[in-house]
Amino acid sequence: MVSPVTKIDQIETVILDIPTIRGHVLSMATMRVQAAVLVRVRFSDGSEGIGEGTTIGGLSYGPESPESIRSAIDTYIAPAVTGRDADDVNGAIQLMDKLVKGNRIARAAVEIALWDGLAKRLGVPVSQLFGGAVHDRLPVAWTLASGNSDTDIAEALEMIETRRHNIFKLKIGKRAVAEDVAHVARIKRAVGDAASVRVDVNTAWSLQDARWGLKGLQDAGCELVEQPVPARQRRAMAELAQGYEIAVMADESLNGPEDALEVASARAADVFAVKVAQSGGLKRASEVIAIGQSSGLGLYAGTMLETGLGTAAALHLFATVETLRWGTELFGPLLLTADILAEPIVYRDFCVEIPQGPGIGATLDPDKIDFYRRDGGRTVKA
Ligand code: MUC
Ligand code: MG
Numbered sequence: 074m075v076s077p078v079t080k081i082d083q084i085e086t087v088i089l090d091i092p093t094i095r096g097h098v099l100s101m102a103t104m105r106v107q108a109a110v111l112v113r114v115r116f117s118d119g120s121e122g123i124g125e126g127t128t129i130g131g132l133s134y135g136p137e138s139p140e141s142i143r144s145a146i147d148t149y150i151a152p153a154v155t156g157r158d159a160d161d162v163n164g165a166i167q168l169m170d171k172l173v174k175g176n177r178i179a180r181a182a183v184e185i186a187l188w189d190g191l192a193k194r195l196g197v198p199v200s201q202l203f204g205g206a207v208h209d210r211l212p213v214a215w216t217l218a219s220g221n222s223d224t225d226i227a228e229a230l231e232m233i234e235t236r237r238h239n240i241f242k243l244k245i246g247k248r249a250v251a252e253d254v255a256h257v258a259r260i261k262r263a264v265g266d267a268a269s270v271r272v273d274v275n276t277a278w279s280l281q282d283a284r285w286g287l288k289g290l291q292d293a294g295c296e297l298v299e300q301p302v303p304a305r306q307r308r309a310m311a312e313l314a315q316g317y318e319i320a321v322m323a324d325e326s327l328n329g330p331e332d333a334l335e336v337a338s339a340r341a342a343d344v345f346a347v348k349v350a351q352s353g354g355l356k357r358a359s360e361v362i363a364i365g366q367s368s369g370l371g372l373y374a375g376t377m378l379e380t381g382l383g384t385a386a387a388l389h390l391f392a393t394v395e396t397l398r399w400g401t402e403l404f405g406p407l408l409l410t411a412d413i414l415a416e417p418i419v420y421r422d423f424c425v426e427i428p429q430g431p432g433i434g435a436t437l438d439p440d441k442i443d444f445y446r447r448d449g450g451r452t453v454k455a
Pocket of ligand 2: 273325346
């Protein structure tokens, strides 16, 4: 007897509002709560897949908000993909690309749940669907963004002492350039050779600011500057990447493989911060990685400060990458006051461990989901 095709039956979305452990001060917003959009896909054989599509600071980081992510899924993506063959993940990706322009984070959330479901039905980790993991742990950075240099130094020293992190990304761009450079120099002096110090400007500088900034940062021993100028200013990014020794990393400039190709061709970065959400999912992120790798650029696994769910999914992809020269910042769950996974992701010895088990290796804690959910959630059925 031919076994019936497993179908995508239902897609449910929910927004969780989870407070952060402290104010997270970025150039464009201060986060006190993270709003994570979770997706649960139910399949006709009773199996399930889970995904996450999360952004940072409402609409201050990029063009998608938690509410728009949920609405794009409920209104456009879920009606299009329900009823389809559950195992045809590439078919669903292609359909989403065709029917939904932009909205990469929304597409990523559903795509992750489809990979998770497929891998669980096959009894393999998601990394296996991308050729297999070549790492069981990856170096993980922490972001110092309390808004106060003394607090940041105390936090950094504690992280080094407890062997949790020895790579620090400092969020700057809110103050005057000279003040920011002095803040970074103080932190670098305090940690010395025990840690790598990098910064993220989140597009706050003009090219003129950035010229002064990069000169000061590299003199202070800072190794890398992330997205100093606005996303679309490729010529400015190229001038900075080529004019200074400090590495220039593209983040907001990098929305999927097409951007990756343009940034690489324009030499508008030395390093790609590859984000699964911003790329449009695991598959498109793997294409961004391939372009970065083949262009000789450095790679870094970025985050949208996802919960353990989105973090686990990203870890499965990045575990398959040969060389992540700049490591990862997949620390999202550690910034939140609650972990929504039944078994939290493990952070130790300056590394994050790749979750084991079928799918993305993550199981939700139902009590936490109930506690942090914004409202009853919404379900689209086939
Ligand atoms: C970003 O722009 O990279 C990543 C780490 C963090 O603290 O914020 C994010 C956003
Ligand atoms: Mg960034």
